[in-house]
Amino acid sequence: xxxxxxxxxxxxxxxxxxxxxxxxxxxxxxxxxxxxxxxxxxxxxxxxxxxxxxxxxxxxxxxxxxxxxxxxxxxxxxxxxxxxxxxxxxxxxxxxxxxxxxxxxxxxxxxxxxxxxxxxxxxxxxxxxxxxxxxxxxxxxxxxxxxxxxxxxxxxxxxxxxxx
Amino acid sequence: xxxxxxxxxxxxxxxxxxxxxxxxxxxxxxxxxxxxxxxxxxxxxxxxxxxxxxxxxxxxxxxxxxxxxxxxxxxxxxxxxxxxxxxxxxxxxxxxxxxxxxxxxxxxxxxxxxxxxxxxxxxxxxxxxxxxxxxxxxxxxxxxxxxxxxxxxxxxxxxxxxxxxxxxxxxxxxxxxxxxxxxxxxxxxxxxxxxxxxxxxxxxxxxxxxxxxxxxxxxxxxxxxxxxxxxxxxxxxxxxxxxxxxxxxxxxxxxxxxxxxxxxxxxxxxxxxxxxxxxxxxxxxxxxxxxxxxxxxxxxxxxxxxxxxxxxxxxxxxxxxxxxxxxxxxxxxxxxxxxxxxxxxxxxxxxxxxxxxxxxxxxxxxxxxxxxxxxxxxxxxxxxxxxxxxxxxxxxxxxxxxxxxxxxxxxxxxxxxxxxxxxxxxxxxxxxxxxxxxxxxxxxxxxxxxxxxxx
Numbered sequence: 001x002x003x004x005x006x007x008x009x010x011x012x013x014x015x016x017x018x019x020x021x022x023x024x025x026x027x028x029x030x031x032x033x034x035x036x037x038x039x040x041x042x043x044x045x046x047x048x049x050x051x052x053x054x055x056x057x058x059x060x061x062x063x064x065x066x067x068x069x070x071x072x073x074x075x076x077x078x079x080x081x082x083x084x085x086x087x088x089x090x091x092x093x094x095x096x097x098x099x100x101x102x103x104x105x106x107x108x109x110x111x112x113x114x115x116x117x118x119x120x121x122x123x124x125x126x127x128x129x130x131x132x133x134x135x136x137x138x139x140x141x142x143x144x145x146x147x148x149x150x151x152x153x154x155x156x157x158x159x160x161x162x163x164x
Numbered sequence: 165x166x167x168x169x170x171x172x173x174x175x176x177x178x179x180x181x182x183x184x185x186x187x188x189x190x191x192x193x194x195x196x197x198x199x200x201x202x203x204x205x206x207x208x209x210x211x212x213x214x215x216x217x218x219x220x221x222x223x224x225x226x227x228x229x230x231x232x233x234x235x236x237x238x239x240x241x242x243x244x245x246x247x248x249x250x251x252x253x254x255x256x257x258x259x260x261x262x263x264x265x266x267x268x269x270x271x272x273x274x275x276x277x278x279x280x281x282x283x284x285x286x287x288x289x290x291x292x293x294x295x296x297x298x299x300x301x302x303x304x305x306x307x308x309x310x311x312x313x314x315x316x317x318x319x320x321x322x323x324x325x326x327x328x329x330x331x332x333x334x335x336x337x338x339x340x341x342x343x344x345x346x347x348x349x350x351x352x353x354x355x356x357x358x359x360x361x362x363x364x365x366x367x368x369x370x371x372x373x374x375x376x377x378x379x380x381x382x383x384x385x386x387x388x389x390x391x392x393x394x395x396x397x398x399x400x401x402x403x404x405x406x407x408x409x410x411x412x413x414x415x416x417x418x419x420x421x422x423x424x425x426x427x428x429x430x431x432x433x434x435x436x437x438x439x440x441x442x443x444x445x446x447x448x449x450x451x452x453x454x455x456x457x458x459x460x461x462x463x464x465x466x467x468x469x470x471x472x473x474x475x476x477x478x479x480x481x482x483x484x485x486x487x488x489x490x491x492x493x494x495x496x497x498x499x500x501x502x503x504x505x506x507x508x509x510x511x512x513x514x515x516x517x518x519x520x521x522x523x524x525x526x527x528x529x530x531x532x533x534x535x536x537x538x539x540x541x542x543x544x545x546x547x548x549x550x551x552x553x554x555x556x557x558x559x560x561x562x563x564x565x566x567x568x569x570x571x572x573x574x575x576x577x578x579x580x581x582x583x584x585x586x587x588x589x590x591x592x593x594x595x596x597x598x599x600x601x602x603x604x605x606x607x608x609x610x611x612x613x614x615x616x617x618x619x
Binding site for chain 2: 066067068069071072073074076077079082
């Protein structure tokens with residue numbers, strides 16, 4: 001099994017000029033038509049289609065989390081309504097300011113174990129899949145790797161390769 | 165070593181002189197330009213001083229007059245270790261939330277209380293640590309009250325530089341001056357704390373005039389502050405008690421270090437060792453890794469760079485210029501030093517500035533009193549006001565610009581990350597007038613106390 005066989009082909013992606021509001025909406029409705037819609041991250045491509053970052057739901061959480069809270073232990077003093085106020089304040093910020101710029105990627109022909117290796121060592125849950133020209137052709141999500149693995153677990157007595 | 169001989173020996177402007185001077189000037193220019201990290205510049209320039217044989221390695225590492233001042237290094241490291249061990253107990257969050265509640269949610273009251281807390285903490289710890297602990301809470305409180313955090317941040321940075329001036333351990337320039345001039349913790353309390361208290365009082369009046377009326381909030385939002393329970397901040401009450409015990413011990417040790425004939429660094433190192441022991445940590449690696457090593461190496465590098473220019477005679481040349489300018493009049497010298505230090509510290513980081521000025525002042529003293537040495541020379545009654553002028557100018561000068569003191573750099577950095585940019589000009593618009601005001605008052609103080617009343 002290779003990265004390209006398990007990835008979701010690129011349909012939705014973000015641009016650096018998307019507002020957070022628009023980006024969050026795309027994250028919510030991506031993969032529609034499937035059993036569980038929504039994705040946890042989308043790649044950010046510039047106007048030439050080059051991969052320049054990734055925006056995950058973690059980045060959205062970070063967007064409403066004040067940076068100064070990393071520095072001191074203030075969690076137990078927060079008030080009701082704090083998240084809501086910051087969410088409204090951040091809604092029009094641009095994706096470019098909040099995306100993660102260093103992106104872990106895999107090649108389309110990377111074996112699945114290499115993909116898992118990248119995911120675990122870099123602690124990422126999804127990786128963009130690149131073709132030979134370094135263009136993003138799809139996204140490989142932890143969830144899909146999980147489904148694939150569990151298929152083998154539940155059929156551990158027989159080979160299921162042909163079912164794929 | 166015959167020091168008087170060394171100081172009367174004529175210097176020659178040979179290759180070594182020009183090499184050392186070039187390394188010094190280029191290094192300081194790059195540090196000011198911020199093109200390369202200051203610590204990297206300092207380490208590389210220091211290594212050049214030794215590589216090019218301007219200083220022998222032995223001189224750089226082991227000779228007090230020319231090399232690294234380990235008294236300063238160990239005092240800084242030890243205080244950082246103590247604070248790193250204290251932090252997880254939640255004591256600083258407790259102090260900050262308690263202060264905000266004392267302000268009853270009133271924006272200006274909170275600002276004034278924070279300024280005082282920052283000044284006191286800066287005097288007892290150091291400015292950088294203090295603002296690192298208080299700035300995040302300031303932003304937090306401003307969010308709770310839905311007010312502009314920038315006046316609070318500016319006020320904290322400025323108060324920290326004023327407060328830090330009061331004690332030996334309050335600000336790096338004082339630590340360096342104390343070590344080179346063999347001054348005790350109580351010397352600083354006796355000579356600098358009184359004027360700093362006056363300056364703080366005036367500072368509070370000024371911020372009242374500047375921001376007192378502009379800051380307002382809704383009663384509903386004040387409730388957010390009043391509902392916070394500061395006791396929840398205490399994560400580790402046992403460690404808190406141990407830390408406070410050790411801190412009290414260290415501060416008492418500082419008060420009596422002169423009488424006990426123990427250097428401040430010894431006291432601080434003892435405190436760090438004791439608290440490490442009491443914390444029962446099996447992972448000192450973590451605590452030690454959190455020491456601000458870039459700052460420590462910045463000091464190490466600067467000491468060696470300055471050692472190099474001292475050895476080739478550049479410092480002496482500069483001190484002769486100074487004597488020429490003031491004609492050996494000590495009152496004029498104090499005045500020149502306090503104002504020059506203030507503006508120089510606003511432009512350059514005050515740490516490299518004081519590292520250069522210390523040997524210069526000592527060399528000047530040697531020219532004036534060639535027959536004296538040791539404490540008789542360093543504590544000559546006519547020289548003492550010069551040391552205090554240097555400390556006041558260098559510490560208070562830190563307020564003059566955004567890069568004048570490390571505390572400012574930290575506040576501006578945290579503030580920018582949180583989305584509130586404080587521009588260089590904006591900082592200066594508040595910092596420079598405050599600097600001029602505090603230095604002017606200090607000038608009057610030095611004049612009155614040491615030249616009129618002579619106490």
